[in-house]
Amino acid sequence: MYRIVKKKQLSEKIFLMNIEAPRIAKSALPGQFVIIKLHEKGERIPLTIADYDREEGTVSIVVQAVGGSTQRMETMNEGDHIMDIAGPLGKPSDFIEEFEEMKDKKILFVAGGVGSAPVYPQVKWLHEHGMDTDVIIGGRSADLVILKEEMSKVANEVYVATDDGSLGMKGRVTDMIDHLVKVEGKKYDLVIAIGPLIMMKFVALQTKELGISTVVSMNPIMVDGTGMCGACRVTVGDKIKFACVDGPEFDGHLVDFDEAMRRSTTYKEKEKLQQFKAEE
Ligand code: FES
Incomplete structure (x- = not known):
């Protein structure tokens, strides 16, 4: 216990x-x-x-x-x-193993909703290793923007975007990326985006156009967590990967987000049934 x-x-x-x-x-x-x-x-x-x-x-x-x-x-x-x-x-973030090659790079984290939770330890780890990164936190409204204070202590800059404009810029995280890159002229070597599938999909499409390597973190339904059951299957490029053992982080430009979104809704009914049985 x-x-x-x-x-x-x-x-x-x-x-x-x-x-x-x-x-x-x-x-x-x-x-x-x-x-x-x-x-x-x-x-x-x-x-x-x-x-x-x-x-x-x-x-x-x-x-x-x-x-x-x-x-x-x-x-x-x-x-x-x-x-x-x-x-x-799961595997720790790649930048930990590749830190020597990464430490002069410019990283932008993009966190959507509760995606701030997995982003925070990454930003903190990099800060503790002498590398300060920029972070965009996005949410539908101000109350869904979480860990901003904590993030501000370990990031270089924290930018906030909300759909309703109740905090930070009014718009999506992709609008903020556009603003930082095209208006402020910021240059990034790597974007690490963690949040809802739809957000990661559009960030990946945008960064592909901008020519910025992108890592996303997948959070599919998991059962055994050991690579045996196949529940967390994700298509990455032409390969089938299991988020629990091969991920959860993958190359955002190669992930099949449409399939991942279809799979996430397929499981909704089963999930409800399982919860119902468990609560009986
Ligand atoms: Fe079963 Fe990943 S959770 S294979």
């Missing part, structure tokens, strides 16, 4: 939890994720590691209460226990 040591509401439906998991905290790296199971029959919820504290032995996750299991998590509080957490899973 894993104890929730801290819970913080980030917006109406989004919350952060620090969970005691010393073994995971010891080896976690940016880009990796955990799979959480609340009870014996519960669905497996893949969540990216938003932060880790090796000394305290805790990992942080950010959850948006959108389905049965995440809504159930929302009712949990400090001192409650989560039945199972598997991790760290």
Whole structure:
């Protein structure tokens, strides 16, 4: 059992939890994720590691209460226990291994909604290694822009775009990219975009046109998290990849986003049924 040591509401439906998991905290790296199971029959919820504290032995996750299991998590509080957490899973961000070649490059992170959670440890890791990066945070409205304060402490610049203009520039993250590159004349060697599939798709299309290499982080339905069940299949170029073991990060210019979006809705009904059974 894993104890929730801290819970913080980030917006109406989004919350952060620090969970005691010393073994995971010891080896976690940016880009990796955990799979959480609340009870014996519960669905497996893949969540990216938003932060880790090796000394305290805790990992942080950010959850948006959108389905049965995440809504159930929302009712949990400090001192409650989560039945199972598997991790760290997935490959750490490529820039960790390639840091020597990367350190003079200019990186722009693009975070959409809860995508700020996986972006934050990456920006923080780079900052701790002497590399400050620019970050765009996007959301439908101000209350869905999360971790801005935390991000500002570790990024070079944080730019905000909201669909309704309630915070930062009125528009999408792609409008902000256009502004930074075309109006402000900023040059980037790499864009790392993490957020909803539709956002990553349009960022990747835009950066392809701009000629900027792009990495995206896929968050499909996962079952075993070990590359055996095939649930997290993603087509990248002409290859089939499994997000849980080959990813979750892939070349954004090669990912078949339309297929990924189709697959994500195919599972919606099954997901509902599974939740229903688990809650019976
Ligand atoms: Fe089963 Fe990835 S979750 S193959």
